[in-house]
Amino acid sequence: MATTTTTTAARARVDRLERIWEERPGLLGWLTTTDHKRIGILYLFTSLAFFGAGGVEALLIRTQLLGPDKTVLTPQQYDAVFTMHGVTMIFLFVIPISIGAFGNYLLPLQIGARDMAFPRLNALSFWMFAASGIFIYIGLAVGQAPSAGWFNYVPLASKTYSPNLGIDFYALGLIFNGISSTVASANFIVTIFKLRAPGMSLNRMPLFCYAFLAVSFALLFALPVLSVSLIFLELDRQLGFHFYDIAHGGDPLLWQHLFWIFGHPEVYIIILPAFGIATSIIPTFVRRRMVAFPLVALAELLVAFIGFGVWAHHMFATGLSTATTVYFAAASLVIVIPSGIQLFAWIMTIVTGTPEFKTPLLWIVGFIVFFIIGGLSGIMFAAIPFDQQLTDTYFVVAHFHFVIFGAAVFPILGGLHYWFPKVTGRMYHEGLGKVSFWLTFTGTMVTFFPMHILGLLGMPRRNYTYPRDMGWTGFNVLESIGSYVLAAGLVLIAVNLAMSLRRGAPAGNDPWKAPTLEWATSSPPPPYNFAVIPAVSSPYAMWDPEDREKDVRNLEAGVLVLEQGHETPTSTVVDAEWDEVVEMPSDSPWPISLALALSGMFAMLLLAHWVTAGVFLAFAALVLLAWHSKEPQEA
Amino acid sequence: MSAVTRSTEASGGAEIRGVERNRLSQPNGWWGIVLLIATEATLLLAIVGTYYYLRFQATQWPPRGIAAPSVALPLVMMGVLLLTSVPMQLAAVATRAGRVGPTRALIVLAMLVQAGYLAVQIILLRNDLLDFSPAATAYGSIYFTMIVAHHAHVAIGLLLDVGILIRLIGGLTDYRAVGVRAIALYWHFVNLMAIIVVLTQLSPSL
Numbered sequence: 001m002a003t004t005t006t007t008t009a010a011r012a013r014v015d016r017l018e019r020i021w022e023e024r025p026g027l028l029g030w031l032t033t034t035d036h037k038r039i040g041i042l043y044l045f046t047s048l049a050f051f052g053a054g055g056v057e058a059l060l061i062r063t064q065l066l067g068p069d070k071t072v073l074t075p076q077q078y079d080a081v082f083t084m085h086g087v088t089m090i091f092l093f094v095i096p097i098s099i100g101a102f103g104n105y106l107l108p109l110q111i112g113a114r115d116m117a118f119p120r121l122n123a124l125s126f127w128m129f130a131a132s133g134i135f136i137y138i139g140l141a142v143g144q145a146p147s148a149g150w151f152n153y154v155p156l157a158s159k160t161y162s163p164n165l166g167i168d169f170y171a172l173g174l175i176f177n178g179i180s181s182t183v184a185s186a187n188f189i190v191t192i193f194k195l196r197a198p199g200m201s202l203n204r205m206p207l208f209c210y211a212f213l214a215v216s217f218a219l220l221f222a223l224p225v226l227s228v229s230l231i232f233l234e235l236d237r238q239l240g241f242h243f244y245d246i247a248h249g250g251d252p253l254l255w256q257h258l259f260w261i262f263g264h265p266e267v268y269i270i271i272l273p274a275f276g277i278a279t280s281i282i283p284t285f286v287r288r289r290m291v292a293f294p295l296v297a298l299a300e301l302l303v304a305f306i307g308f309g310v311w312a313h314h315m316f317a318t319g320l321s322t323a324t325t326v327y328f329a330a331a332s333l334v335i336v337i338p339s340g341i342q343l344f345a346w347i348m349t350i351v352t353g354t355p356e357f358k359t360p361l362l363w364i365v366g367f368i369v370f371f372i373i374g375g376l377s378g379i380m381f382a383a384i385p386f387d388q389q390l391t392d393t394y395f396v397v398a399h400f401h402f403v404i405f406g407a408a409v410f411p412i413l414g415g416l417h418y419w420f421p422k423v424t425g426r427m428y429h430e431g432l433g434k435v436s437f438w439l440t441f442t443g444t445m446v447t448f449f450p451m452h453i454l455g456l457l458g459m460p461r462r463n464y465t466y467p468r469d470m471g472w473t474g475f476n477v478l479e480s481i482g483s484y485v486l487a488a489g490l491v492l493i494a495v496n497l498a499m500s501l502r503r504g505a506p507a508g509n510d511p512w513k514a515p516t517l518e519w520a521t522s523s524p525p526p527p528y529n530f531a532v533i534p535a536v537s538s539p540y541a542m543w544d545p546e547d548r549e550k551d552v553r554n555l556e557a558g559v560l561v562l563e564q565g566h567e568t569p570t571s572t573v574v575d576a577e578w579d580e581v582v583e584m585p586s587d588s589p590w591p592i593s594l595a596l597a598l599s600g601m602f603a604m605l606l607l608a609h610w611v612t613a614g615v616f617l618a619f620a621a622l623v624l625l626a627w628h629s630k631e632p633q634e635a
Numbered sequence: 636m637s638a639v640t641r642s643t644e645a646s647g648g649a650e651i652r653g654v655e656r657n658r659l660s661q662p663n664g665w666w667g668i669v670l671l672i673a674t675e676a677t678l679l680l681a682i683v684g685t686y687y688y689l690r691f692q693a694t695q696w697p698p699r700g701i702a703a704p705s706v707a708l709p710l711v712m713m714g715v716l717l718l719t720s721v722p723m724q725l726a727a728v729a730t731r732a733g734r735v736g737p738t739r740a741l742i743v744l745a746m747l748v749q750a751g752y753l754a755v756q757i758i759l760l761r762n763d764l765l766d767f768s769p770a771a772t773a774y775g776s777i778y779f780t781m782i783v784a785h786h787a788h789v790a791i792g793l794l795l796d797v798g799i800l801i802r803l804i805g806g807l808t809d810y811r812a813v814g815v816r817a818i819a820l821y822w823h824f825v826n827l828m829a830i831i832v833v834l835t836q837l838s839p840s841l
Contacts, residue, residue, distance in 0.1 A: 117663045186670040194663050220670060224678035228685070232780070241769055241776035243685070249693055249773030254685065261681075572660040579659045580642040621794065628798065631810045633644050 010555045014531050016563045021114075021527040024587050032587040034119035035527055039126050040105030041423070046130050047097035053137070054088035055487060057081045062447070062483040065476050068468040078464035079147035080166070084140055086150030087170065090270065091177050092133045094408055098273035099181070099219075100129060102415055103188060103212050105423065109518035109525060110206050112197025112534040112541075114568040117190035120588050120627065121183055127595030128180035132173050135602060139169030146170035149462065151263060152233075154244040154255045159237045165606060168237065171230040172602045178223040178230075179598075185216035185223075192216075194570045197517075198560075198578040200536040206516050207290060207539070210297045211276025214304035215269050221308065222265035229258035238608055253318060260311035268307040270404055274411035275300060275342060278364050281411070281418050282346055284514040285361040286353025289540055292345045299338035299345075306335050316387040325384050332382040339375060343368070359433030363414025366441045370406025374399055377452065392462075395455025401448045413440070413493060420497060421511045425523040426504030429496050436492035443486025450475040450482075515540035520548065533560040533569055536576075566632075583632035590627040597623055645809040648733030654809050655731045664810075668817035672824040675788065679828050682784055683835050686777045696839055697774045701767045703840040708759065713833040716752045716789075717826050719745040727819040730812040738815060739803050745822070746796040753789050760786070778836065785832045788825050795821060 023029050023038070033039060060081050064072040073081060104122065108115055116122045139145050146166040148157040157167045192213050196205060233255070235241035242248035244255050283290055290296055312320060312328040346368055355361060377399040381387045390396065420428050454475050459466060466472050510519040519542050521530050532555040535547040542548070554560050562569065566584045571577055597620035604613035642654040642662075690696045697703060726741035760782060769779040795818045802811050834841070 118667065182674055186667060186674070189670055190663050190666045193666060194660075220674045221677050224674050225681045228678055228681040232685070232776075235769075235776065235780065239770060241780070242771075242773045243689075243776050245773070248771070249689065249698060250776070251689065251692055251773075254688060257688070258681065258685070570663060577659060580654075580657075580662075582642065582663065583644075625798065625801070628802065631802075631808065633808065633810060 007556050009558070010531075010552075013555060013558060013561050013563050017528045017531060017561070018526065020563070020566055023527050029587065031592055032123075032589050034115070034123050034585060034587055034591075036104050036108050036116045036119065036122060037423075037525060037527075037529075039122050040101050040103075042126050043096050043100030043104060043129070046126075046133065047093050047101060050088050050092035050133055051097070054085050054093055055490065057085035057088065059483060059487060061085065062480040064464065065466075066480040067477065068466055068470075068473055070465060073464065075464045076147065079462075080140065080145035082462060083146050083149055083152075083170075084136075087136065087146065087174075089404070090150060090266070091174060092129075092136070094270050094404065094412070095181065096129050097412055098270075098277075098408075099184060099188070099212070099215060100126065102273060102277065102412070102419075103184075103215075106419065106518055107188065107191060107209060107212055108195065109521070109529055110209055110516050111192065111195060111200060112517050112530060112536060113191065113195035114529050114533075114562075115584050116187050117195055118187050120585050120591050121187050123588065123591035124594055125180045125184040125187065127592045128176060128183070128598065131595050131599040132177035132180060132602075135176060135599065136169055136173035139166055139173070144169065151259055152255075154233070154236075154252045157233065157255075158244065168234065168606050171234050171237075172606050175227050175230050176598065176602050178227050181219050182223050185219035188212055188216040189220070193573045194579075195568060196571055196576045197533050197536050198569060198571045198576055200541075200571075200576045202574055202576075203294070204536055204539050204541075204576075207279035207293065207296055207300070208276040208516070210300045211272045211279070214300045215272045215276075218265045218269050218272070218304040218307060222262045222269065225258055226262035226266075229255060229262070232258075234605075253315070256315050256318065257311070260314045261308070264311040264314065265304070265307040267400075267403070268303050271408045272300060272304060274367065274408045275303075277411040277415040277418075278346060278367060280514075280516060281360045281364050281414055282349050283353075283540065284418075284512045285358055286350050286355045288349060288353040289515075290345060291348040291352065292341070293539065295341050296345045299341040302338040303335065303342075306331070306338065310335065313382060313387070316384050317391045329382045329384050333379065336375075336379060343371065343375075359428070359430060359437060360414045360418035362434065362437045363410050363417070366437065366444075367407055367410040367414070370402050370410060370444065373449075374402030374407055378403065390455055392460055393455035394451040394459045394461055397461050398448050398451035398455060401451070405448070406444055410440075416493070416497065418512070419518075420500070421504075421507030422518055422523045422525070424501055424504070425507055426500055426502075427507050427511060428500040428504060432492065432496040436489050436496060438489075439492060440486055440489030443482050443484075443489050446482025447479050447486055448482075450478050454479075510542065513542075515543045517541050520551070531555050531561065533562065535560075585632045588627070590623055594620055594623045594627070642809050646806060648807075651730070651733035651807060651809050651812055655812070662813050664813040664817050665820070668820050672821065676824065676828065679784060679788070679832070682777070682781050683831060686781055686835055689773050689777055690838075693774070697767075697778075698772050701772070701774065704837050706837050706840050709833050709837060712752060712755060712759075713829050715748060716829050719748050719752075720823050720826050723819040723822045727816045730807060730815045733807060733812075735803060735807040738807065739800065742796055742800055742803075742815070742818075746793065746800075749789060749793055749796070749822075753786060753793065756782075756786055756789075781832060782836060785825075785828060788828065792818070792822055792825050 023035060024032060030038065030042065060073060064070055064078060104116070144165040146152065146169060148162055148167060152167065152170060155161055192209055232243040236243055236245065242250040244250050244252050246252060279290055279296065310328055310332045312324060313332045316325050377395070381399065417428055417433055454472055457472060459472050507523050509522055512519070517534055520534055532551050534541065535550045537544055537547055562581060566586050567581050568584055569581050570579050572579055597616050601613045601616035601620065604616060642658065645651050645654045722741040722745040726738045729737040729741060767775050769775040799811065799814050799818055802814065
């Protein structure tokens with residue numbers, strides 16, 4: 001149970017909550033669920049499946065490059081594999097696991113809410129994400145995978161040079177995926193603004209939530225630009241429009257501008273949740289509050305904001321005017337300031353605390369090391385001549401793998417260990433956890449660090465092989481061996497967590513003595529999260545024992561229990577004053593139906609069956625009508 | 636907290652007025668539509684931005700052989716659409732007062748004008764298509780894409796009108812009252828975008 005119940009009155013209240021919030025059992029329950037925790041778990045396993053696929057693609061690339069002139073993959077297959085690797089890792093793994101899985105599961109718990117603001121919309125965003133991922137992979141399965149790289153430059157991606165359906169799978173799949181993420185980000189913002197437990201004013205909100213707030217706003221404004229660029233691309237490809245066609249007044253560089261106006265904020269969208277996870281794990285294991293809390297909160301928001309003004313540093317080699325490139329170089333350097341603030345805050349918190357290097361904190365230390373390396377090579381790219389020299393070489397590959405794998409995925413892996421006891425009720429094996437960390441850390445370093453050197457030696461990225469006499473063979477062998485070590489580390493994590501699921505020691509509510517509210521409730525949490533809406537007077541709510549005692553008294557007295565229905569309180573945006581009680585919708589068949597209707601529409605758009613696509617769209621509209629036929633208060 | 640108002644249960648004039656009076660901040664549904672508007676506005680502005688990007692790269696805009704757009708009718712139509720913000724806003728005000736009759740009537744009035752606007756625009760679009768093709772020049776591509784994108788937002792607004800009118804048959808609840816306010820906000824956004832899109836569309840002739 002959520003709270004240790006002492007009196008029969010309290011017991012009766014908890015029983016009533018159990019009945020009201022009871023979930024539908026079995027497969028049907030999972031298909032129709034609107035519980036943010038179940039949706040988070042669905043996101044987790046789906047994105048991990050895509051991580052597996054993206055990982056296999058990575059190993060194929062490294063095996064092809066193990067020696068010169070190898071023929072593991074044909075050049076065409078190699079193009080498809082590295083494109084799918086990038087698309088999978090960015091759109092189908094990192095974003096859905098960080099935002100969909102960690103955000104969904106933890107955010108309502110950290111702010112003391114009983115669900116997300118729009119639970120059915122939440123289910124819809126999961127089903128659309130899953131459908132869009134399957135959609136893109138169908139392309140690979142039928143031998144028509146996208147093969148123009150994850151940033152898909154025209155004219156290579158135009159109908160002339162990529163005549164098969166690969167690019168259409170990419171474009172339509174990512175529009176579909178983007179709708180899912182847009183819906184999710186709006187849901188997160190409203191949840192953070194409105195559903196914080198009364199008393200949790202903005203200055204008492206955990207830094208994890210600030211990171212997710214920043215990410216959500218970045219997604220909300222970045223994704224439409226990607227959608228526009230993809231719609232233009234499909235119009236060009238399918239209906240013969242000329243947005244990117246220089247011969248008829250279009251411009252291929254337009255694609256690059258639109259793509260990177262989305263693509264650079266995207267980089268921060270990928271890494272900000274990792275910052276949020278780091279700010280959750282560090283205080284727990286060093287037993288002190290974060291240094292410079294308000295500065296870190298502001299820095300998280302600033303990174304997302306400034307990220308919108310730097311896109312053309314991806315285009316220094318395209319012949320933009322000097323005035324333009326100099327502006328973007330300067331703007332890119334400015335990002336160092338909020339990033340540096342956070343970096344120093346993490347390091348100072350660890351140094352001035354009493355760190356206990358359990359597995360989750362080890363992953364965060366690894367993250368800090370890789371973020372420094374990737375950040376420093378990033379600053380180098382703000383120097384225009386340096387960028388022009390090294391663009392499209394392995395130096396770039398080294399840089400963004402340190403940032404995206406080292407800095408964004410390491411906290412995700414640390415978070416998997418940190419919150420494993422909360423989600424499963426059991427502890428993972430600490431010894432195996434440490435071994436898997438060191439294996440992965442070593443593997444990452446050995447795989448990606450030599451790429452800096454290869455880049456400086458001039459090895460171009462995206463080439464399916466290299467000649468014997470270039471002097472690149474040794475480093476490539478080293479990198480490939482590193483990638484196998486890295487993969488072994490990841491497999492060991494999976495083994496550890498899978499075994500601990502059955503054999504792990506019982507975790508209890510709060511095995512880490514952690515500061516945030518998810519640890520106030522049982523492990524795993526009940527469907528209603530908290531038997532009583534928690535009292536909050538600081539961002540480290542669990543370190544305020546008087547508040548937790550107040551919760552127990554409130555439950556006995558029936559205050560803030562909301563046991564009359566499927567309800568959660570809403571509060572004012574800044575001060576979190578108690579505002580009103582809202583009914584939350586319970587399970588619904590409509591989100592998954594709508595996702596299916598839209599899948600049908602995108603499939604028909606792919607095949608250029610416009611009328612059938614319209615029929616599916618009309619079906620989607622009917623589903624929406626059914627969705628609204630029952631309002632939450634009528635349930 | 637026995638004094639808590641379960642706002643979504645409010646139905647009928649007096650209860651809704653009470654909920655609206657007691658509410659300290661905007662409800663979830665209002666925030667939802669504001670964020671939808673933010674993301675849709677970004678989408679439309681990216682398309683408008685593309686129009687100017689392509690225009691500033693072109694030596695002649697519109698290209699040789701395509702007449703500059705005629706000004707009078709689109710401007711009049713834009714004015715007519717803008718006027719529909721008035722009944723939509725009045726409908727939102729009426730719901731806050733818990734008055735379902737005027738709410739329905741005002742939405743129907745606005746919807747008729749909006750539907751008429753869309754019908755005339757579709758005819759104008761057909762005429763444009765007879766004059767030049769989106770598949771011949773980048774000018775045609777962006778011209779038609781921008782206009783159709785805006786019309787799609789008008790069409791979605793009409794569907795929202797129909798949807799809320801169906802819900803209002805069963806009377807007014809606070810949930811539906813928030814819905815009417817959200818849809819009114821959406822129309823203000825569509826109308827604001829109409830100014831930007833139409834002026835951009837006509838800019839070669841202005």
